[in-house]
Amino acid sequence: MPASLIDPADVASIEEQLGRTPRGLVRVAWRCADGSPGVVVTAPRLPDGTPFPTTYYLTCPKAVAGCSTLESRGVMAEMTRRLAEDADLAARYAASHEAYLADRRALGEVPEIDQVSAGGMPSRVKCLHVLVAHALAAGPGVNPLGDEAVELLRELPFGECLGER
Known part of the structure; x- marks a missing residue:
């Protein structure tokens, strides 16, 4: 497992955000405009040995709530429909999948979740x-649907966390 590069104060903040002890923390990948952790990187294998495919984990409570709101509005179904109709979008989304896998492999090989x-x-x-966490951690242009979701979140309370992104 990769060594944690996370400040104990950030761990305490993340525990408060999640309402539980975080598992497999490696580092903070993105911060809200106020400096609070917003996205963390997690190890691909948790301390108990469990494979964990979610490399980028959203911790900002406003972002989590905003994503849930977007999901309840049918945004996921609409994005999935567009993937089936737009070859360019599908190719860029497939590239984001490969980028995600490469980022995780850099943290360690876990054959059970390799693909x-x-x-x-x-x-x-x-x-x-997950898509928002990836987009925030990797920066604009890596995950097209994550980028779209981030833009939609600007209209919700999470928008204040984004600053000038």
Whole structure:
């Protein structure tokens, strides 16, 4: 497992955000405009040995709530429909899947989940939380549907966390 590069104060903040002890933390990948952790990187294998495919984990409570709101509005189904109709979007989304896998492999090889990314990539949208976390951690242009979801979140309370992204 990769060594944790996370400040104990951040761990305490993340525990408060999640309402539980976080598992497999490696580092903070993105911070809200106020400096609070917003996305963390998790190890591909948890301390108990469990494979964990979610490399980028959304911790900001406003972002989590915003993603849930978007999901309840049918955004995932609409994005999945567009993937089936737009070859360019599907190709860019498949590339984001490969980028996600490469990021996770850099943390360690876990054969059980080697070709499994997260959030439904590469063929559907199953979890906006993961796509937003990936988009925030990797930066604009890596995950097209994550970027779209981040833009939609600007209209919700999470928008204040984004700052100038």
